[in-house]
Amino acid sequence: KILDDLSSGHEHNLLELRPHAEFVCGDIRDPAMLDRLLPGVELVFHLAALPSVVYSVEHPVESLSVNWQGTLALAEAARRHGARRLIFSSSCAVYGPRASGALSEDRRPDPASPYATAKIGAEYLLSNFHTLYGFETVCLRYFNVFGPRQDPDSPYGAVIPLFVKALLDRRQPVIFGDGNQTRDFVPVEQVAWTNLQAATCPPGTIVNVGNGRQTNLWEILRVLGDALGVAPDPRLEPERAGDIRESLADTTLNRAVFGTFDGPDLPASLARTALWFAGRLPEHRFVD
Template sequence: MGIVSNKNVLVTGGAGFIGSNIIEKLLEQENKVTCLDNFSTGKHENIESFINHPDFTLIEGDIRNIDDCRKAVKEKEIVLHQAALGSVPRSINDPITTNDVNVGGFLNMLVAARDEGVKRLVYAASSSTYGDSEAMPKVEDRIGKPLSPYAITKYVDELYADVFSKLYNMELVGLRYFNVFGPRQDPNGAYAAVIPKFVSALIAGESPLINGDGSFSRDFTYVKNVVQANELAATVKDSQAINTVYNVACGERTSLNELVDHLKSLLSKYDQSIAEVEIKYGPERQGDVPHSLASIEKGKKLLGYDPKYKVGNGLKEAIHWYWTNLSVSAG
């Protein structure tokens, strides 16, 4: 159950970290897959191994352009909408572009999918929607006020999806991702996610910088759990399970200090000196939520979501990719 096969699927943002992992799985399962990406944050090397696959099509286009969206959704049965501008700090520095992509682009995709009669659209929502809510664990129907422009855009997407499902009888499912990590995640640039950033610093023998005292905690989620959730959301039949949102996480919390210890231990098997690298601490980051922990009960009950990877075994599986790919850039 929950396996997508022999379908015509569009993955927006397919050259990104999460999108390319989804495409890899879909191609293994004999789907026809189209990738729509403008390569603003996606990378050609993420889809290099699919380019010559007979069932893979690349459309270089932008979700902010409705014509690109219309072209991409043609004859699709399923749309997995991953395209977005991530990063809280980026949205604080440039709220207009974040809004244009995450809200305007999402609205374009909804309209294009509606007009084409696409059966199911699954979209990447975000744990940032919980905002200043201090309730733990985070339960889908209890959110706080957003703490960043990025969080606002992701919440607006949920509101649009809710309205479109009611007005136009569409099947829409939102997945609130919690701190996803894994192969193909970019370690470079000001807005890199914390795990690849820490890994590339450690490989280079440099001190990773922790914002705050390291006590902040996250529900880190291995990308294969996210791929599973997308497949389940794309195929679930129960009407109760459609036109709603789900947390996609492991349901366990890891502090940044614990995370760094994990990474040092795994990487020191490749290079013993990494165990001795000191950690630097800096000021807390604006817009950061101190703690994040998901309840995954709703996904388990309605989707059959069953995360196979906890943080430890996800890092173990990812670490070889990190070492192979990031040690090259560190060198």
């Protein structure tokens, strides 16, 4: 069963899953909806969120309502209906913009936006559910996820689909700042794989999901341009307020818990993503 209110998601992304899953359009904060869907469910993969930091700064009440209260509503309903485990999509935003170096899970959280506060608050709440009620929870702190189907037209779009779209449209990609800022980019395939592994890892685990490798925006543009046969000619704009300089996951715990993800390396994943957007690859298959 898939529950999504389609506020930022698109039903057409689920076409391949149709034969395998029932899709219901609804809100994770709707108790009647949860009472209808959750009986008989063993595992809840909770990815629903208003996923933008910028949006959360503009709409703090709504962001906390969906991202924190929504998580509470879902966890409570899942527990009440006898689900075994909830796997939560948290974020590296919990470490805050001032954190530097490889970020390990024991680093003190320093949330600097309503989005990050909601994510760390939800983690604490889920940890309460685990210790107080024995309800199994796992929190996955994603770094910068990318891959096919990421929305390049969202007003809060992520950098990789924005770069790819600009290159395909023969426009200048925009870099805010000097382009030397780094992120830990992680392919969506690895995120999906990790979620499946998280169904059986020790309950109570809170773990980073990243590549353990920093990449700056120039490198990203170069790989995407090479894949598409376009020489990128970016336009530099002033750095945006609050932009972080570097982001890197310490993946020691991740590898200890889940082992090594046996997928394509970062340049290959970036190239595949670029080609997917260009329509040169058949649709990725998420279900065999």
